[in-house]
Every structure is written in C-alpha cells, then in structure tokens.
Amino acid sequence: MIGLVLAAGAGRRLRPYTDTLPKALVPVGPEGDEESQTVLDIALANFAAVGLTDVAVVVGYRKEAVYERKEELEQKHGVKLTLVDNDKAEEWNNAYSLWCARDVIKQGALLANGDTVHPVSVEKTLLDARGNGQKIILALDTVKNLDEEEMKVVTDPEKGVQQITKLMDPSTASGEYIGLTLIEPEAAEELADALKTTFERDPQLYYEDGYQELVNRGFKIDVAPIGDVQWVEIDNHEDLAKGREIACRY
Template sequence: MIGLVLAAGAGRRLRPYTDSVPKALVPVDGTTTILDICLRNLAAVGLRHVVVVVGYARQAIEILRPELELRHGVDIELVVNPHAEDRNNAYSLWTAREHLHDGALLVNGDTVHPPTVEETLLSHRHPDGPEVLLAMDTTKSLAEEEMKVGVDGEGYLARITKLMPPAEAAGEYIGVSLIEPAAAAPLADALQATWERDHGLYYEDGYQEYADRGRLVRPVPLGPTTWVEVDDHTDLARARDVACRC
C-alpha cells in the first residue's frame, strides 16, 4: 500500500500565502506545512512510498522534494495534474489511477489531523470487507460547506455530498480514505465517468458513482478527533492551533 496526497489545488482563498505555492505548502506550525503533516502521518503508519499529485505551482513541491523525503523518511513520486486549475479533484485522483493497484491511503493536501485517523482506517481493514473506507467525524456540528455522509441500515455509504441537509447526515468525511487494491480499476472507471460528466465535481462524487454501481464503501466513525480542513484564513488560524497538538 502507498500513501497518496492530493496537493494540486491553488487555494485562492488563502492568498497571499498561495501566490507562489500550492495550498499544501502553507505553513501551519513554524516552518511545518500542511504537506509535512500529511507525510508525517503516512510515515507514522509505515507507508514509505508516497505519491503526491501536483498541479498549481508544482515547481515549489518539486524543489522541496529531496528535503521532504529526508525529513520524513519517505520516497516521493510526483504525478502532475495538467488541469489543476480548470478541473476539480475528481480529475486529480483519476490522474493517480495507475498507482492505486497496490492500494492507497489517500489524504487531502489541505487537511490537518493527527495520525490516529490513518491508524483507525488501517485497523478497520478486513479481507472480506469493503474496498473503500472513509474517515468520518460524527461529533462535529454540520453546516452547508461540509462534505456530509449518509449511511444505509448496514452502515455502508448511501450518499456523500455537500448538498445534503445536515440533519440527514451521519457525519462529515474529513478527507482521508483507504482504497483497497480491488477497488483500483472500478474506482478509476467511476472517477472518469464523474469528471467527464462535469469537470467541477469532487472525487467524493466519484465515490458516490462507485457506490451507485453496487460497490461497497464504509464510512468509519473516528470518535472525538481534532482536525481542520484549511480553505481560508479562519481555517488557517485554527490549523495552527491544531498542528501544535498533532
């Protein structure tokens, strides 16, 4: 299994920090960036080969790559998303499809969280279990912006969307998921159908397409977890507090 970080986004709401670097390289604890935390978490659960999908300002990550490898004890392979600024992250994940065949622990490059999230997903793997596991916060109060998760009577994914009324959601997907090797080809097909339908769709819409095709996706409740998705300056201020405790 590999680590996989989606770090192609521009993070326009974080300017001027992102004028010349991608969102994943915004510092959240001294010189520690969001990408540092992603790599640290993946290394903490024994994943030493990490694929990073880059796009906007990718040269900044390319330059730092040797330093990041040495700092976190990982080998980093870069995959370029040539449409990072005109297509959403369903396309970003699809660009890494050839790297899913050994399984992947996927982390959004804008999420600050502790390694217990990765540990929890790995602990829920089962040979006869679902092919995709999603880390889900069931304690946070939900509003319009969150990626909300609905489950069926057996605990499998029924719906994942920002458009769901909060009262109908079981929790929020926090941007970390485990993709088993058996999911590689069918998930790639679902992602392709998703971004071809609408370039603005998220990879979570690809998970919905995957589930709608009869494949099993299980959201995994995390329990109380301190984390933040960094979209704007308010999030960044909170991330700096969270990072000190990760």
C-alpha cells in the same frame, strides 16, 4: 499500500500564501515559526508513522514548489516520493486529480487531501478497520456539528455509504467525510472508471462525486468513525488559524 496526497489545488482563498505556493505547502507551524511545518509535512509524517514510506503526491498548481522541496521532504520524513502531474489543476476539480493517480492506487492507497490538518490517529483508525472485505473505507467525523459547507455522508449499517455530498440537509447526515480514504487494490479499476465518468460529466465535480457514482452502481463503500478528534480542512485564513492551533497539539 502507499500513501497518497492530493496537492494540486490552488487555494485562492489563502492568498498571499498561495500566490507562490500550492495549498499543501501553506505553513501551519506555531506562531513565530510558521515555516517549520506545512500541511504536506503533516500528511507525510503521519504516513511514515504508520509505516507507509512510499508516497505519491498529485501536484499541479505551483508544482515547481513541491519539486524543489522533494528531496528535502524525503529526508525529513524518511519517505520516497513519487510526484504525479495533474495537467488540468487550475481548470478542473479534484475528481480528475484523483484519476491522475489511477496507476499508483493499484497498489492500494491511503489517501489524504492536501488541505487537512489531522492527527495520525485517523490513519491508524482506517488501517485498523481493514480485514472484513471492505474495498474503500472513508474516515468519518460523527461528532462534529455540521453546516452547509461540509462534505456530508449518509450511511446504512448494512449497506455502507448511501449518499455523499455537500448538498444535503445537515440534520439528515450521519457525519462528515474528513478527506481521508483507504483504498484497497481491488477497488482501483472500478474507482478509476467512476472518476472518469464523473469528470467527463462535469469537470468541476469532486472525487467524492466519483464515490457517489460507485455507490449508485452498487459498489459498497464503508466508513470508519474517527472519534472525538480535532482536525480542520483549510480553505481560508480562518481555517488556517485553527489549523495552526491544532497542528501544535500533535
């Protein structure tokens, strides 16, 4: 199994940082030392901590910044990086971005979005949840109060995920998908096909819409509740401020 980070996004709401950097390289270090840590650093450190030292990173927008730091990141975190180019990062959404990594996920992958600040306990939760025939396991926050923007999930105790979308009444959701997924090798081909169907239907769809395509086909997707954990998806400067507070704790 490898680590996998989606780091192709532009993150335009985080300008001026993202005028020259992809969102995953926006600094989240402590005040006065913001450059010491990025979202990508957190993901790589977490992967290394659970023994995943082979990591693929899907790059696109401002990818040269990741290429320039590749050797430094490898040395800092003790990992080997494979960079996967997304040639449509500024045009299409992330269903295509994950599909670009279709060959590497054949090894099995622990996927982390490149804009999620979270503790290594999430990776440990997903890895500990393996072993009962699950093929895909989503990290689910069942504690947080949900709003309109969150990627919400409805689950069934026996059938797993039934619905995953931002477009649902928050009161009907079982929890929020936080942007981390464990993908077993056996799921790789079916997932790649579902992602292709998804972005061919609409290039602006999310990879979570690919998960919904799988569910609609009868594929079981499981969840692993992460407990009462502090984390944040960084979309704007308010999220960034929260991310810096959280990153200092782990």
